[in-house]
Amino acid sequence: MVEELDSRKKRILQAIIQEHIISASPIGSRTLAKKYNLDVSPATIRNEMADLEDLGYLEQPHTSAGRIPSDKGYRYYVDQLVSREQNQEPGVIENIENLYQDLQDVQDIISGMAKMLSNMTHYTAMVSEPKSQISRLKKVEIMQLANNSLLLVLVTDAGMVNNKIINLDQNLLAEKISYINNFLSDKLENKLLANLDSNYLKKVEKELMARLDLSVDLFKQFYNEFEGAFEPGAVKVYIGGTSYILEQPEFNDLKKVKKMLKLLDQEEMLNKIMKTKKVTVFLGLILK
Known part of the structure; x- marks a missing residue:
């Protein structure tokens, strides 16, 4: 009470x-x-x-x-x-517009947003990528890099891009790669990432293996890379202005600085913090 x-x-x-x-x-x-x-x-x-x-x-x-x-x-x-007045910082809209004009890649824009926020507030800022499970897979493509290496490219409708290199023990002909791309495009594109779970991917694997004489290891690698690319815990958190920590009086103690920097280096912990659905003020946070 x-x-x-x-x-x-x-x-x-x-x-x-x-x-x-x-x-x-x-x-x-x-x-x-x-x-x-x-x-x-x-x-x-x-x-x-x-x-x-x-x-x-x-x-x-x-x-x-x-x-x-x-x-x-x-x-x-x-x-x-605390005053509830929402006074807009002068130039915020202009800064955001400039950010979108100067940068094209989504990851670069998010990283730039973290830096912009830290410069405006003089605090350390964290910005996370869009939650992958509410996104759709816009594009999936396999490209040949070398005789035994493939590049798997995954793009979501939010603009997030994941590139994975798959090393094989066999060489795939261009015709097979083209067939695989068409097949995966038909089975995976425009579907919610949340629905592309292990059961669905195993069905896709079984059907593709029945149509083509492929190495089991190939699809296993593809499956592992795909599953890991957009899992809930894989959302990246971008940090800007870590040096501003040193300007806070609480961190005159070197031990506290080390604990905070250690926390900022733990992506899993940052993901948990950023997953909150609403703005939350954490009080009594203990750094271990």
Whole structure:
């Protein structure tokens, strides 16, 4: 249950959180009295801070230190105290339009979007590719690279492209490659990726093997590469502005910087974070 705070407690809690975001240090009553126009004495501020601590909105890391916001305090700040005004950043539309004009490849556009967001906010930004399971396969094609090597090209209707090299123990004639391309185009293109599961692909494999004298290893490799290209966990996350981490006071501690960089290097964890269907503020996140 979240208590309704009076106006004075709200102003003091908001000032503490804003100051703590800037300094990442415990905040004392004197600091608040000097920097914020609260119209009350330091003694009154101390009493209000003690009440906020009793209510669970503040914590005191050391007996002689000031207070820091608790998870409950941050949650109240996000839900009740942060302004909801949606002020559009000047030039956002222009930046996005320029991004689309300068870059043609979808992956490059997404990567550029992450960099643009980080430059605008001066924070580290993450942008994920479109979720593959709601996309359709627009194009599938096999091309000969060398005598025993093929290039598998997969393109979705969202513009995502996956290229996979398949190495064979046999050479495929151009006529067979052309037949395979026509067959796969008929069986796979314009279908939802979510429907191209293992059962469906095995049926396609069985039918193709019945029509052509192909190595079992060929379709096995094709099947493995195709299945891995658009699986739910394979959505790539693009990161921009990792250097901005160093500008945050919380990361003056080298150990914290190492933990954060380690997290940003874990694609599986980033995928889980980015899979949320709505904007979520994470409070009390522990880096292990």
